[in-house]
Amino acid sequence: MVIDEFTTHLPGKLSELVTREFQYRHGEVNYMIQNYDQFKELYGDRETIKTLLSLSIFYKRVISNIDSAEKFSGRIFNADGEAITIGRYVLDKKQSFRISRFVLTFRRLLTDYSISPEVLFNYQDTWEFLKKIKQYKQDISNQGTNGESV
DSSP states (O other), X not given: OHHHHHHTTSOHHHHHHHXXXXXXXXXXXXHHHHHOGGGGGXXXXXXXXXXXHHHHHHIIXXXXXXXXXXXXXXXXXXXXXXXXXXXXXXXXXHHHHHXXXXXXXXXXXXXXXXXXXXXXXXXXXXXXXXXXXXHHHHHHHHHHHHOOOO
């Protein structure tokens, strides 16, 4: 399953949370595509939608949180801080750099496919997610027709 690729190295509880959310939303996606005329045109795109759903959940539950933590830690380290201690965990400059590189790699992947997380991954419910997918598909189609970037 696509979501397994994203959750392999996550801590157990977080991995379970992300996987459960994916399974729930994926069930909703399939139901809506099969039963609502508004989304039937997406039937042939189910594998792509599954991947985008995985990316969106991973982004919302993992990337956005570590991105925020990295921005915070960057301010601390720029103020000559050596490390941040949270409970028993110590975040130092080297780990902060690795986190920053990870977030940048993820964002580069999205950029390569003209995916704006602020637009496509910003949704409250599965209905809204599918509406955004339809718009994304239209934008990609128009990009090919007009030669423009999305």
